[in-house]
Amino acid sequence: MKxxxxxxxxxxGALLSFLAAVGILRMPDLFTRMQAATKSGTMGVGLIIxxxxxxxxxxxxxxxxxxxxxxxxxxxxxxxxxxxxxAYFTGVxxxxxxxxxxxxxxxxxxxxxxxxxxxxxxNIESLDSDSAKARESSGNAxxxx
Amino acid sequence: MLxxxxxxxxxxxxxxxxxxxxxxxxGPSLADRxxxxxxVSTQAVGIIGAATIITREPFLLRAAIVLAxxxxxxxxxxxxxxxxxxxx
Numbered sequence: 001m002k003x004x005x006x007x008x009x010x011x012x013g014a015l016l017s018f019l020a021a022v023g024i025l026r027m028p029d030l031f032t033r034m035q036a037a038t039k040s041g042t043m044g045v046g047l048i049i050x051x052x053x054x055x056x057x058x059x060x061x062x063x064x065x066x067x068x069x070x071x072x073x074x075x076x077x078x079x080x081x082x083x084x085x086x087a088y089f090t091g092v093x094x095x096x097x098x099x100x101x102x103x104x105x106x107x108x109x110x111x112x113x114x115x116x117x118x119x120x121x122x123n124i125e126s127l128d129s130d131s132a133k134a135r136e137s138s139g140n141a142x143x144x145x
Numbered sequence: 146m147l148x149x150x151x152x153x154x155x156x157x158x159x160x161x162x163x164x165x166x167x168x169x170x171x172g173p174s175l176a177d178r179x180x181x182x183x184x185v186s187t188q189a190v191g192i193i194g195a196a197t198i199i200t201r202e203p204f205l206l207r208a209a210i211v212l213a214x215x216x217x218x219x220x221x222x223x224x225x226x227x228x229x230x231x232x233x
Binding site: 003006007010011013014015017018020021022024025030033034037038041042044045048049051052055056057058061064065067068071072075076078079082083085086087089090092 | 146147150151153154157158160161162164165167168174175176177179180181183184187188190191194195197198203206207209210213214216217220221223224225227228230
């Protein structure tokens with residue numbers, strides 16, 4: 001029974017890993033390739049290591065297998081996000097079939113900030129200058145009489 | 146039975162490794178190559194898992210933990226380098 005579970009998990013993981021490789025080879029542009037590679041690659045290896053965790057004789061060995069899965073699940077999205085962000089700024093071309101690119105008008109190419117964040121920053125600065133003016137005028141009002 | 150399944154898994158993941166190497170060599174941009182390299186080391190973790198089941202040697206999993214962490218560091222370093230180079 002345990003062997004059957006291990007075998008099914010391993011075969012599923014191997015097929016998902018293969019699917020990730022086919023995706024990274026056949027997809028048309030960087031971002032679609034990346035979502036094929038990151039998601040199904042992580043899932044495939046996660047299933048293989050889960051099979052190791054089920055198969056392990058001692059609890060400690062299962063624990064280190066689960067640790068591998070946890071590291072994969074924690075680090076893969078962060079790494080993929082950083083690479084996608086860097087690639088977008090270096091001007092990697094999107095696929096011709098792309099319908100929508102919402103980042104194009106909302107990202108500032110020079111400062112690498114989202115437009116909403118830029119506006120929030122400028123609002124805070126104007127608020128600061130307003131309150132400084134208010135403080136100056138109130139100080140004048142106190143001293144003048 | 147488990148051993149033959151593990152060898153099947155090794156064959157399939159090795160075929161995936163070859164396909165990923167094709168993208169690593171061809172990849173038009175540097176970011177494509179970085180992603181392919183990331184996938185190569187992820188598949189190496191999978192190969193270590195299959196080898197753990199064949200050899201019954203649980204300490205191979207320590208190597209898998211280290212490989213998973215080092216891969217993350219390498220990818221983040223490449224991403225920072227790419228972004229700095231785009232906007233100095």
